[in-house]
Amino acid sequence: MVTYPVKGISPDMSFLEMLDVLNEDLLLRGDEPIAFDHDCREGICGMCSLYINGRAHGPERGTTTCQLHMRHFKDGDTITIEPWRAAAFPVHRDLVVDRSAMDRIQQAGGYISVNTGGVPDANTIPIPKTIADKAFDAATCIQCGACVAACKNASAMLFLSAKVSQLAMLPQGKVEAKTRVENMLAQHDAEGFGACSNIGACAAECPVGISLDNIAMLNREYISAKATSENVA
Amino acid sequence: MNWFTKTFSSTIGRKLVMSITGLFLCSFLVVHLIGNLQLFKDDGGLAFNVYSEFMGHNPIIRTMEIVLVLGFLFHIYDAFVLTRRNQSARPIGYANSHPEENSNWSSRNMGLLGTVILVFLIIHLYNFFWRARFGELSIDAGGNPDLYIVVKESFGLWWYVAIYVIAMIALAYHLIHGFQSAFQTLGLTHKKYTPFIKSFGYAFSVLVCLGFAAMPLYFFFFE
Numbered sequence: 139m140v141t142y143p144v145k146g147i148s149p150d151m152s153f154l155e156m157l158d159v160l161n162e163d164l165l166l167r168g169d170e171p172i173a174f175d176h177d178c179r180e181g182i183c184g185m186c187s188l189y190i191n192g193r194a195h196g197p198e199r200g201t202t203t204c205q206l207h208m209r210h211f212k213d214g215d216t217i218t219i220e221p222w223r224a225a226a227f228p229v230h231r232d233l234v235v236d237r238s239a240m241d242r243i244q245q246a247g248g249y250i251s252v253n254t255g256g257v258p259d260a261n262t263i264p265i266p267k268t269i270a271d272k273a274f275d276a277a278t279c280i281q282c283g284a285c286v287a288a289c290k291n292a293s294a295m296l297f298l299s300a301k302v303s304q305l306a307m308l309p310q311g312k313v314e315a316k317t318r319v320e321n322m323l324a325q326h327d328a329e330g331f332g333a334c335s336n337i338g339a340c341a342a343e344c345p346v347g348i349s350l351d352n353i354a355m356l357n358r359e360y361i362s363a364k365a366t367s368e369n370v371a
Numbered sequence: 372m373n374w375f376t377k378t379f380s381s382t383i384g385r386k387l388v389m390s391i392t393g394l395f396l397c398s399f400l401v402v403h404l405i406g407n408l409q410l411f412k413d414d415g416g417l418a419f420n421v422y423s424e425f426m427g428h429n430p431i432i433r434t435m436e437i438v439l440v441l442g443f444l445f446h447i448y449d450a451f452v453l454t455r456r457n458q459s460a461r462p463i464g465y466a467n468s469h470p471e472e473n474s475n476w477s478s479r480n481m482g483l484l485g486t487v488i489l490v491f492l493i494i495h496l497y498n499f500f501w502r503a504r505f506g507e508l509s510i511d512a513g514g515n516p517d518l519y520i521v522v523k524e525s526f527g528l529w530w531y532v533a534i535y536v537i538a539m540i541a542l543a544y545h546l547i548h549g550f551q552s553a554f555q556t557l558g559l560t561h562k563k564y565t566p567f568i569k570s571f572g573y574a575f576s577v578l579v580c581l582g583f584a585a586m587p588l589y590f591f592f593f594e
């Protein structure tokens with residue numbers, strides 16, 4: 139680990155802006171800047187990561203690193219920053235890890251198939267408000283990987299469960315529900331993520347508050363799919 | 372692999388086996404505790420010896436004994452496989468990590484707690500089960516093999532009592548996380564029932580383990 143001094147940090151700066159200041163300084167001195175992931179910087183893209191002072195996305199609950207402000211740290215503090223650590227997330231460079239394992243899980247079934255043709259009328263399929271809300275809550279997962287980073291087992295089960303239950307709750311998603319959960323879990327396991335021990339660290343550190351109820355639903359979906367699907371291979 | 376073996380070697384499949392066997396083992400704990408309460412009866416162990424003689428020869432109990440052994444074996448086997456898998460899912464750990472900010476100690480140390488229980492189990496089986504089944508026991512006033520006297524002698528040793536108390540503390544923590552966790556694994560969660568399951572599981576874990584720990588302590592201090 140390398141320690142860098144950083145000067146001129148305002149309490150209103152975001153954590154990433156602090157890293158920008160540090161990188162500018164490194165560049166001016168002719169050093170290599172530190173590589174880290176970022177994109178929208180408003181908490182919705184899921185690109186930023188960072189394990190800060192022993193916590194995924196830092197010490198504040200319910201925020202991404204880009205939304206974490208420097209006022210949560212004291213002047214003169216030494217802050218430790220590590221990349222997400224998981225066998226399934228190989229480190230590209232410095233603080234940047236390869237999270238494409240999550241994309242491959244998504245590609246294994248995290249979608250619905252729609253025929254081309256005329257645009258269907260909106261609201262032709264009635265969906266109760268409570269279900270729509272729950273599906274929406276699951277859909278807020280930004281796939282940042284904080285659940286994997288926080289989990290003692292480096293399990294991606296919270297992410298997977300959000301993707302599975304979001305679609306399993308809706309009529310459009312029910313059509314492919316069984317193959318979806320079978321294939322997505324198979325991909326999750328093949329990527330080398332750990333199993334779920336129901337520890338709950340994932341949900342506690344999730345920046346968008348994905349609930350553990352989704353994992354229970356994932357388990358129900360998996361049990362019923364395995365018991366009744368036509369897939370015997 | 373066919374669909375069946377695939378299912379039960381997946382991460383969720385293995386947890387399913389652990390949850391079902393885990394809850395089954397909890398039901399065994401209840402039966403075992405209630406039966407053993409006869410140790411507290413002030414009759415020099417007559418009732419307890421009748422009971423242990425019955426448990427050793429009743430065909431239904433003997434059949435359930437096989438199911439129980441299988442339950443333990445599957446639970447321990449999958450615990451081992453999953454714990455290994457979970458460890459290799461993070462080959463490089465964090466230099467600075469604060470898991471205590473987001474989760475309970477017992478939930479993160481189920482493998483350690485389980486290992487303590489397993490070591491206890493081996494000692495416990497060797498001392499009581501093995502001797503009751505294969506050892507030479509004296510005969511009590513009621514004509515039954517006198518297992519009570521073995522219990523009494525064992526629980527007169529301070530270190531033996533200590534092993535029991537430590538193991539029961541480990542079991543209590545194992546179950547405080549495990550009981551409610553099993554329902555989550557099985558997908559049995561609901562706004563209406565989960566709060567009850569959680570409090571019941573907590574009370575169950577504490578009371579059952581207190582009950583078991585009371586036996587060696589009672590013999591050590593009062594007999």
Ligand code: HEM
Pocket residue numbers: 333334335336386387389390391392393394396397400446447450451453454481482483484485486488489545546548549550552553554556557
């Ligand atoms: C009377 C004895 C035991 C009882 C009643 C019991 C009960 C349970 C229960 C109910 C669970 C929760 C399952 C779930 O999360 O779905 C559990 C988990 C677990 N048990 Fe046990 N157990 C016992 C003995 C053992 C032993 C001897 C070991 C290991 C050698 C062990 C290792 C584990 C592990 C590692 C887990 C966590 C698995 C995970 O979440 O990844 N248990 N146990």
